[in-house]
Amino acid sequence: MGSKQPALSVNSFPKRxxxxxxxxxxxxxxxxxxxxxxxxxxxxxxxxxxKLMPIQQKIVSRAMDFELKSPGxxxxxxxxxxxxxxxxxxxxxxxxxxxxxxxxxxxxxxxYARSDGGSPLTLEFxxxxxxxxxxxxxKLTLTSFQSGVSARGKIVFQLPSGSSVIQRSGQPAATxxxxxxxxxxxxxxxxxxxxxxxxxxxxxxxxxxxxxxNRV
Numbered sequence: 220m221g222s223k224q225p226a227l228s229v230n231s232f233p234k235r236x237x238x239x240x241x242x243x244x245x246x247x248x249x250x251x252x253x254x255x256x257x258x259x260x261x262x263x264x265x266x267x268x269x270k271l272m273p274i275q276q277k278i279v280s281r282a283m284d285f286e287l288k289s290p291g292x293x294x295x296x297x298x299x300x301x302x303x304x305x306x307x308x309x310x311x312x313x314x315x316x317x318x319x320x321x322x323x324x325x326x327x328x329x330x331y332a333r334s335d336g337g338s339p340l341t342l343e344f345x346x347x348x349x350x351x352x353x354x355x356x357x358k359l360t361l362t363s364f365q366s367g368v369s370a371r372g373k374i375v376f377q378l379p380s381g382s383s384v385i386q387r388s389g390q391p392a393a394t395x396x397x398x399x400x401x402x403x404x405x406x407x408x409x410x411x412x413x414x415x416x417x418x419x420x421x422x423x424x425x426x427x428x429x430x431x432x433n434r435v
Contacts, residue, residue: 277380278303285361286391287370289315292362293389295374299355300381302348309361310339311372318370319362325354338372346379361389 279300285293297305307320320342322332331350334342342359363370371391376384 279376279378279380279382281376281378281384282373283376283384283386284373284391285309285311285371285386285389287311287313287315287318287361287363287389289363289365289368291389292360293374294387295359295361295376296385296387297357297359297376297378298383298385299346299351299357299379300383301379302346302351303379304377305344305346305357305359305379306341306377307359307374308339308341309372309374311370312338313368313370313372315363315365315368315370317365319360319364321360321362322357323360324350324357326350 283295287293299305305322307322309318309320311318317335317337318340320334320340321330322342322344323330332342332344334340359376361374378384
């Protein structure tokens, strides 16, 4: 029987070749095992960051003119379309040194927010989904509690997406007069002029000419 050949061993390779083989093994380990583990770990760390990123909602902005003669108020009906921040800023000129912004809503008789002060005056309120479930009809009032003063200016609303504003009172005098004139003009009935043409009667000739002659 022939002699057995020795088994193949790394030690039988030249030293230079063994070094190259070791480098290749380390490179393959990094590519196949280490890098995928690092990518998975980084992905787990990024997931909470995605949840914390806030979603920016569209804001409805509306500006309206008002005029107050104390005692008096300007009332605005708010229909809120989504949860978020309700913000109103009133700026005015006149003898009123201080006004009050009062926010009322469903679920309680007491106001939800109030802000008193001079111009410009701002009120902010965070409307939660729980409060919105009670109802979407809210009311904001700009009130003067001082006597013998007046104020004329503009109020700017910033409301959550899908909201709307209707002014119930406190419009400037010119705006009220223009609305009244417009309503009167639309209510006037249309008049139709009809011209009647009378047919002239036929003129008859003098008596002797048209009367029949007596026969003898």
